[in-house]
Amino acid sequence: MSSTPERTGVDAASRWPLLLLLASAVSWLVVAGVLSLLAALQLREPAFMAGCPVLTYGHTAAIAETAFVYGWLANAGLALGLWVLGRLSGEPLRAQNWALAGCAFWNIGVTMAIVGIAAGDTTGFELLQLPGYVQPLMLFSYGAVAVSGILAWSGRLRRTPFVSHWYAAAALFTLPWVLSVAHVMLFRAPARGVMQEVVAAWFEQSAWWIWIAPLALSAAYYVVPKVTGKALYAYDYALVGFLSVLIVGGLTAGRHLVGGPFPAWLDSVAVVSGCLLFGHAIIVLLNLRLAFTGRGIALKFIAFGLLCYALLVIVDAATSFTGVAGQAGLTFLHEAQKQLALYGAATALFYGAIYYAVPRITGRAWLSGLLVRAHLFLAILGIVALVACLVLAACAQGRGLAQASVPFSQITASTRPWLAGACAAQAILLLANFLLAVNFFGTACELSKIAPKAEFADAAGSAAS
Amino acid sequence: MKSNFAFFIGVFVAVLISWGMLMGANVQLGSLAPYFDETDGTTHPEWMPGIAAQGQLVYRDLGCAACHTQQVRRDGMGPDLARGWGDRQSVARDYIYQPAPQLGNNRIGPDLTNLGDRKPSAPDSDDLLNLLYSGADGMPSYRFLFETRRIGAGAQPSDKALSLVGALRPPQGYEIVPTLEAESLVGYLVNLRTTYTYPEARPYVVPKGQNPEVKPAAAAAAGGAK
């Protein structure tokens, strides 16, 4: 079986859960885009919709984040994780009904969470704004979808796993563990005082480093060698890269706790962990370096995502030091780092993998090349503009805060232009994601004779090392 | 790593390591007891009065922590002390009696840790209610926390009616009264103070004789050579 046609039977047989997950993801992405634009507008113009008790800025920001992370990132990550595991297992996905049911209930959970937050049940914890009563539903839905992936991983035909196996399988296990610990310590038997913030910070960092990032990396590690036709460089170190992020990821929790009412060692551990992640980033970049010289839409997005990933590691480590956090902490820089991670790194890597995967899942090429190129351009422009505007707003804010005589009205005035830029960036991103949604649904709905049937070239039998 | 079981155990142990750090922090922070002051026989911190505890939940529900922090940083780490947000840095013991501490992570508005203790004068309930109704630069108005109602014929205006000026004044015969949510929120805000200086909250000073900046010989030489 040295030369298999590119759209394998695996894809055709597994398409329903994957399509449902991707459809949910793309829909949530547009919804999150609308909500993020609303939040950005409220930040720039506090009087905007101030009369609506359901949509105060605190609510809107929480809802936008929930829709983005639990709606878009989770669904896309699961879709790509299941797809990669399924393909590498050599067999169609098993327990597909579980995955379908899990996805449906997950989306119901996210909707309930959004309604709950709007009604005032927000938890106040970053990346865990889901009200407490929704979390068990999310946990079980995720487990249901994960069952399919775990079976694909454990039942793989070839015993030696590939690096994507590690990352995807780990992500399927870690979120339930981390979420259940946070659920117990924050809602069932609430920890005392500031310990709640420590748990929330640990959850936030663990959710990023050992749940979302592994799903993104698993997809990237699969797509890059597939498109370039060359094996990964320095692959023997991929295991070290994997273990380093798994062990050290949660330890960076102190990054959010610098200078606050927390024992000093939490931040020192975070500094050290942030620096150890340099090793991880170097290994990931070395392995995937051919993404930077490759051609095609998928590799372009993956290259951009990897650049953001590397920048993120550097910035996160730098802002853990107390000297830096004293100047830059508790400003918009925090939001900029969050957007760099969630949009710049994870979302861009997901975009790249989705552009590669959808033709294979549906058996059709993307509906419109123009929409693909427009999305590429607008998404990268929007992400760069968003992060840059937030960083500049943080600089203006930090400068104003640092001098005790500067009143807050002046600080607000100095950040307004940059927040307007952030609004514009969110609008660009909304447009880009809307184009992606149109393209996706056009392709997936098999509006026949509109989406061209894919002409898969016969993949080479053996790869050059 | 061909064995699935070995992989599973490996991932579990890796997550256990950071979970272990969390448990260590929990042992330290979860066991914090109130501090008994020898000199005047009082314990600190004090419980928040009932309306203040309710107010903290209103604060959380409205999402105020999105723009306001409640953590004073130490001298040298930001402008907190210079801006009069507190006399000392916040420590964990300040928050042990709060059901849902809202530390916040972005200072779009001022820090609120010691709002009830601001010098020279702390805002009182009326100031805060007016601010919530009217909004300010960068802060939205929260009109939905108030009721505009008619003053009945021959009735007196309510004690709790806001006294507003200019364009915000209600029409003749009407008054603006805070709802219970607004009252609890303001009750919480005026009770925010962390004035007791625990031993661990005292600023750290480099012990004498360990000044890392000046080398004694060099300093003497510099002074003598002048």
Add this chain to the structure above:
Amino acid sequence: MSAGAKRDPRLDQAAMSDEALLDAHERLVGAQPDEKARYRLLPIGILFVFSGLILFAGTYLNRYTAHYSGVVYNENSKGESSQVEAKPDPLAVGRAAFNQVCITCHQATGQGLPGTYPPLDGSEWVNGAPERVIRIVLYGLNGTVHVEGKQFNATAMPTFGQGVTNSAYNWSDDRIAAVLSYVRQSWSNKSAPITADEVAAIHKQVGDHKPMTEADLEAVK
């Protein structure tokens, strides 16, 4: 894949099958020896990077965690003992205790009430031998007493010492020493402070005692 053809953005082609992908990477991590025995710079490079990071990590954790103390908030501190003071300022303790209890009789000015409560300001008992004034506070004072030439009848100074019969306040030796030091340095008094050790010594020496009288105190040398 023809090099000249423009890539169709609607479909990224694969250059490797899944089988080939898994094969190639299995070979890379497999135990086959490398026939060409090339010297690779990469393992050394990564080894250096990781060693450097671990060295940094160890050094940083050693210096900046204050032994993982739960009460140290400044990472520059070397540990709890250098940060957390055990004893509060005695003068502050003394002032607070005076203002809570003693002030009701001896007044804030230390003048007392003529005929009823003796003054402390300028009193020869306060500024005199520590052994006498310590006994006054530890055990209380009853009966007639003469202060600055004036007579005070039927005094009833309460007992403050710990473990003394009928002690109303059970103050520790530290606190008694603090109050005495405060009183001896307030108003026009300028006497040396009294240490907790002196109070403890007398407390131990005398043990339990009923309230002192003027005669008892004058007998003390």
